[in-house]
Amino acid sequence: METLEPILSKHPFxxxxxxxxxxxxxGCAKNVRFDAGxxxxxxxxxxxxxxxxxxxxxxxxxxPPGRAPVTLQTINEEEILGWAxxxxxxxxxxxxxxxxxxxxxxxxxxxxxxxCMEDHSLGxxxxxxxxxxxxxxxxxxxxxxxxxxxxKK
Amino acid sequence: xxxxxxxxxxxxxxxxxxxxxxxxxxxxxxELTGKDGAAPSEFIPGQFNMLYAxxxxxxxxxxSGRSESSGGWLQTIREVGTVTRALHRMKRGGVLxxxxxxxxxxxxxxxQGNDIVFMAGGIGLAPLRPALHVVxxxxxxxxEVVLLYGARTPExxxxxxxxxxxxxxxxxxxxxxxxxxxxxxxxxxxxxxSLVERTSxxxxxxxxxxxxxxxxxxFSVAELKQSGIPEDKIYISMERNMKCAVGFCGHCxxxxxFICKDGPVFRYxxxxxxxxxxxx
Numbered sequence: 045m046e047t048l049e050p051i052l053s054k055h056p057f058x059x060x061x062x063x064x065x066x067x068x069x070x071g072c073a074k075n076v077r078f079d080a081g082x083x084x085x086x087x088x089x090x091x092x093x094x095x096x097x098x099x100x101x102x103x104x105x106x107x108p109p110g111r112a113p114v115t116l117q118t119i120n121e122e123e124i125l126g127w128a129x130x131x132x133x134x135x136x137x138x139x140x141x142x143x144x145x146x147x148x149x150x151x152x153x154x155x156x157x158x159x160c161m162e163d164h165s166l167g168x169x170x171x172x173x174x175x176x177x178x179x180x181x182x183x184x185x186x187x188x189x190x191x192x193x194x195x196k197k
Numbered sequence: 198x199x200x201x202x203x204x205x206x207x208x209x210x211x212x213x214x215x216x217x218x219x220x221x222x223x224x225x226x227x228e229l230t231g232k233d234g235a236a237p238s239e240f241i242p243g244q245f246n247m248l249y250a251x252x253x254x255x256x257x258x259x260x261s262g263r264s265e266s267s268g269g270w271l272q273t274i275r276e277v278g279t280v281t282r283a284l285h286r287m288k289r290g291g292v293l294x295x296x297x298x299x300x301x302x303x304x305x306x307x308x309q310g311n312d313i314v315f316m317a318g319g320i321g322l323a324p325l326r327p328a329l330h331v332v333x334x335x336x337x338x339x340x341e342v343v344l345l346y347g348a349r350t351p352e353x354x355x356x357x358x359x360x361x362x363x364x365x366x367x368x369x370x371x372x373x374x375x376x377x378x379x380x381x382x383x384x385x386x387x388x389x390x391s392l393v394e395r396t397s398x399x400x401x402x403x404x405x406x407x408x409x410x411x412x413x414x415x416f417s418v419a420e421l422k423q424s425g426i427p428e429d430k431i432y433i434s435m436e437r438n439m440k441c442a443v444g445f446c447g448h449c450x451x452x453x454x455f456i457c458k459d460g461p462v463f464r465y466x467x468x469x470x471x472x473x474x475x476x477x
Binding site: 101103105112113114115116117118120143144180183184187188190191192193194 | 318319320347348349353374376377378379380382383384385386387388390391395409410412413416
């Protein structure tokens with residue numbers, strides 16, 4: 045049976061990852077699809093999975109009580125969706141909704157998390173790859189908070 | 198003799214509002230011709246004019262293009278203060294004072310034969326638009342042409358029809374994002390820098406032009422550098438408190454340069470060290 049390993053080995057997120065680790069990660073991966081409008085996860089739910097988007101677009105949203113939902117960011121093809129699976133308390137920090145038909149590779153984050161606990165080198169490799177994703181999102185949030193296109197105060 | 202020239206350059210000429218285009222709720226474009234209806238002189242994309250609302254004040258506004266019908270200069274303006282509010286109230290046939298054009302422009306010739314990345318934030322698309330028009334008119338002389346455009350909200354995006362034309366007719370990779378949006382918006386949300394890695398260009402043969410709020414330009418430069426574009430191929434359009442527009446008054450001094458006279462378009466590596474000085 046064909047596995048996802050050739051695809052994953054070419055993805056920037058897994059670039060340079062040891063072959064044994066890549067096989068392990070591949071064992072936790074499967075193809076998934078979401079229809080337009082379908083929620084992929086919701087805020088506060090357990091975060092036990094993460095995704096590489098292969099096709100489509102996903103909106104990260106917040107729904108403040110009594111206010112209309114706000115899209116914070118969109119995740120596009122080839123990008124990583126979800127980091128909360130590796131950061132306690134392993135709960136989603138926002139909603140994720142497919143804006144169009146979206147195909148992705150889903151990873152069993154809970155399984156990988158446990159493997160990371162057993163093998164800290166694997167944990168380091170994955171954290172090393174995930175931290176830039178989190179860092180970029182944080183930097184983007186800072187820029188959004190600055191409201192750079194708003195009127196100067 | 199010199200003092201006469203200085204006097205002249207400080208003297209606004211009357212220009213007529215040929216037409217007013219409403220762009221968004223707070224942004225509009227004035228189409229300006231000479232008082233007699235004549236088309237104004239040539240300009241270099243990236244240059245600006247000083248527009249004077251009589252009895253109220255003067256503001257520097259980049260030229261955002263030339264009208265195909267009247268030949269008039271297009272000046273896209275966001276209402277942010279007293280003068281721009283007065284300009285916003287102007288109607289067809291109204292007269293304002295104008296000095297210019299001033300400053301340096303985008304070095305489009307340097308980009309010929311290369312890929313070219315335009316990165317715009319908010320109203321920063323306006324000063325880049327005439328450069329895009331030049332590229333559009335000589336499209337075969339450039340490789341990949343990319344426009345990365347970020348704005349605050351979907352409602353504040355400018356020049357939608359033109360962006361679509363650039364994309365569909367002139368093969369420009371146009372990518373747009375907004376900082377925040379409701380559910381009805383199905384396109385990109387996020388900062389403009391996030392578009393860089395979703396774009397294809399050859400970083401060794403690319404020239405980048407950036408225009409927008411200074412903080413946006415700093416983050417954009419960082420992202421473009423990370424993608425492999427060298428600093429001496431990145432140009433930014435700076436904005437400061439410009440008053441005289443010819444380097445006399447010193448209001449827009451930026452380190453050893455004056456934004457009005459030596460800029461507003463600068464090669465990034467030439468002003469990088471001054472950008473880091475908080476007091477400037």
